[in-house]
Amino acid sequence: xxxxxxxxxxxxxPMQGMDPAMMQETLEALSACMQACAMCADADAAExxxxxxxMCADCADVxxxxxxxxxxxxxxxxQVMSSMMQTTIMMARACSAECKTHAEMAEHCRMCAMACDQxxxxxxxxxxxxxxxxxxx
Amino acid sequence: xxxxxxxxxxxxxPMQGMDPAMMQETLEALSACMQACAMCADADAAExxxxxxxMCADCADVxxxxxxxxxxxxxxxxQVMSSMMQTTIMMARACSAECKTHAEMAEHCRMCAMACDQxxxxxxxxxxxxxxxxxxx
Amino acid sequence: xxxxxxxxxxxxxPMQGMDPAMMQETLEALSACMQACAMCADADAAExxxxxxxMCADCADVxxxxxxxxxxxxxxxxQVMSSMMQTTIMMARACSAECKTHAEMAEHCRMCAMACDQxxxxxxxxxxxxxxxxxxx
Amino acid sequence: xxxxxxxxxxxxxPMQGMDPAMMQETLEALSACMQACAMCADADAAExxxxxxxMCADCADVxxxxxxxxxxxxxxxxQVMSSMMQTTIMMARACSAECKTHAEMAEHCRMCAMACDQxxxxxxxxxxxxxxxxxxx
Numbered sequence: 261x262x263x264x265x266x267x268x269x270x271x272x273x274p275m276q277g278m279d280p281a282m283m284q285e286t287l288e289a290l291s292a293c294m295q296a297c298a299m300c301a302d303a304d305a306a307e308x309x310x311x312x313x314x315m316c317a318d319c320a321d322v323x324x325x326x327x328x329x330x331x332x333x334x335x336x337x338x339q340v341m342s343s344m345m346q347t348t349i350m351m352a353r354a355c356s357a358e359c360k361t362h363a364e365m366a367e368h369c370r371m372c373a374m375a376c377d378q379x380x381x382x383x384x385x386x387x388x389x390x391x392x393x394x395x396x397x
Numbered sequence: 398x399x400x401x402x403x404x405x406x407x408x409x410x411p412m413q414g415m416d417p418a419m420m421q422e423t424l425e426a427l428s429a430c431m432q433a434c435a436m437c438a439d440a441d442a443a444e445x446x447x448x449x450x451x452m453c454a455d456c457a458d459v460x461x462x463x464x465x466x467x468x469x470x471x472x473x474x475x476q477v478m479s480s481m482m483q484t485t486i487m488m489a490r491a492c493s494a495e496c497k498t499h500a501e502m503a504e505h506c507r508m509c510a511m512a513c514d515q516x517x518x519x520x521x522x523x524x525x526x527x528x529x530x531x532x533x534x
Numbered sequence: 535x536x537x538x539x540x541x542x543x544x545x546x547x548p549m550q551g552m553d554p555a556m557m558q559e560t561l562e563a564l565s566a567c568m569q570a571c572a573m574c575a576d577a578d579a580a581e582x583x584x585x586x587x588x589m590c591a592d593c594a595d596v597x598x599x600x601x602x603x604x605x606x607x608x609x610x611x612x613q614v615m616s617s618m619m620q621t622t623i624m625m626a627r628a629c630s631a632e633c634k635t636h637a638e639m640a641e642h643c644r645m646c647a648m649a650c651d652q653x654x655x656x657x658x659x660x661x662x663x664x665x666x667x668x669x670x671x
Numbered sequence: 672x673x674x675x676x677x678x679x680x681x682x683x684x685p686m687q688g689m690d691p692a693m694m695q696e697t698l699e700a701l702s703a704c705m706q707a708c709a710m711c712a713d714a715d716a717a718e719x720x721x722x723x724x725x726m727c728a729d730c731a732d733v734x735x736x737x738x739x740x741x742x743x744x745x746x747x748x749x750q751v752m753s754s755m756m757q758t759t760i761m762m763a764r765a766c767s768a769e770c771k772t773h774a775e776m777a778e779h780c781r782m783c784a785m786a787c788d789q790x791x792x793x794x795x796x797x798x799x800x801x802x803x804x805x806x807x808x
Binding site for chain 3: 448451455458465470471472473487
């Protein structure tokens with residue numbers, strides 16, 4: 261489903277220099293990251309990995325909120341969006357780093373770290389392309 | 398803050414037989430339950446209590462969604478609201494039962510079970526008072 | 535990404551008769567529905583369609599919670615899961631019905647109704663296959 | 672309910688210089704802001720105020736995520752927390768500013784702006800007191 265592409269091409273809103281394909285890719289990376297983090301937090305808890313569980317649960321919520329903010333185009337404020345995207349990048353990096361410390365023994369952590377890294381890459385590409393439209397905080 | 402009371406008294410929407418004070422009380426019980434569940438899930442994870450962590454994380458999300466649905470009055474569909482409220486009651490009861498099995502050794506579980514029980518009581522009162530307006534599923 | 539398939543095949547939890555491919559498909563349908571609903575609610579609001587906006591915002595939250603509950607396998611309680619799935623089906627049907635009343639004039643409503651219908655179908659298939667494992671409420 | 676105070680006083684985690692009473696106050700302000708924003712977004716939508724609806728829906732999600740991150744103490748990473756808190760302050764300020772442009776004609780906007788302002792004040796006090804523990808981004 262290419263919702264973002266369809267929505268943006270049919271929209272009359274000024275899209276502030278954003279590439280719909282890049283938006284779609286970022287949404288998918290955030291959604292995959294959110295799902296991997298929710299599963300990882302659940303598995304961590306059963307193994308007593310409290311720090312990883314907490315960070316993954318946080319990362320799931322942050323990615324979810326970032327995704328919803330991207331989808332609500334009428335509410336876009338470029339400064340807020342930019343700040344939230346930088347927070348999401350920082351969160352996903354921290355979560356990935358934590359997961360990597362036990363990726364050898366826990367498959368869910370290996371998959372979660374990968375999903376976090378992909379989300380970071382997608383968001384960084386998007387920040388780059390928006391640099392004209394979005395002020396760095 | 399008595400938002401619900403103010404909003405409902407100034408609203409021109411038919412409130413379908415609901416008592417604003419009861420709504421407000423239910424919102425507060427759901428909010429407290431969500432917070433207690435989020436904290437309990439976090440603490441459980443550090444102690445390797447995977448089932449309790451999973452149920453508390455679920456209960457936090459369910460209570461949060463129930464609360465938001467109550468606040469979005471223009472979207473109310475009485476059948477959906479009633480079904481969601483019954484699901485929330487069932488979720489909070491299951492979470493409370495799980496927490497009670499280790500309430501003696503974990504203070505966060507004791508507090509979480511109490512918050513769940515209070516949310517159940519508030520929702521049951523509300524379901525009772527709405528029985529005219531809300532169809533039982 | 536086939537997280538659910540990998541996670542379930544490597545898991546030692548009794549999966550209670552669930553087919554991982556069907557789980558994955560349902561997760562994807564819920565995620566797409568959540569995204570379509572969030573976008574539709576945003577567009578509705580700009581057009582003054584308050585009822586549709588409220589129902590879509592509710593449906594986005596309900597799908598999101600359902601998805602997270604599916605991902606947290608250690609917290610599964612079959613009665614609660616079944617009740618939440620029935621609520622989600624009811625919510626997505628109500629949201630689809632509302633969106634269809636203005637699908638001719640609003641592309642976002644047409645897409646949202648389609649995403650809701652696909653989520654309903656995926657969940658109904660899953661409920662069917664789980665009928666041995668999950669008690670009907 | 673003074674969950675945070677109880678939890679922090681019984682916790683053996685290093686609390687990194689945070690005052691439990693201030694934490695509790697901030698949680699309550701975030702919860703009230705989330706609720707006011709969800710209600711305001713719903714009412715805005717019925718009145719065709721698309722920008723206000725989008726910003727309020729975003730602010731509800733951001734406050735909710737901030738609140739949950741505060742409650743999950745095992746996942747605390749001071750850099751991420753600080754960045755998220757700054758984003759939440761920026762979001763609540765932007766939402767308040769938007770709401771104030773129609774606070775005269777819409778009671779829900781007046782209440783929402785007030786709740787946003789209180790959340791900003793609580794978070795700023797907390798940022799101030801944590802300045803030793805939390806690095807500014």
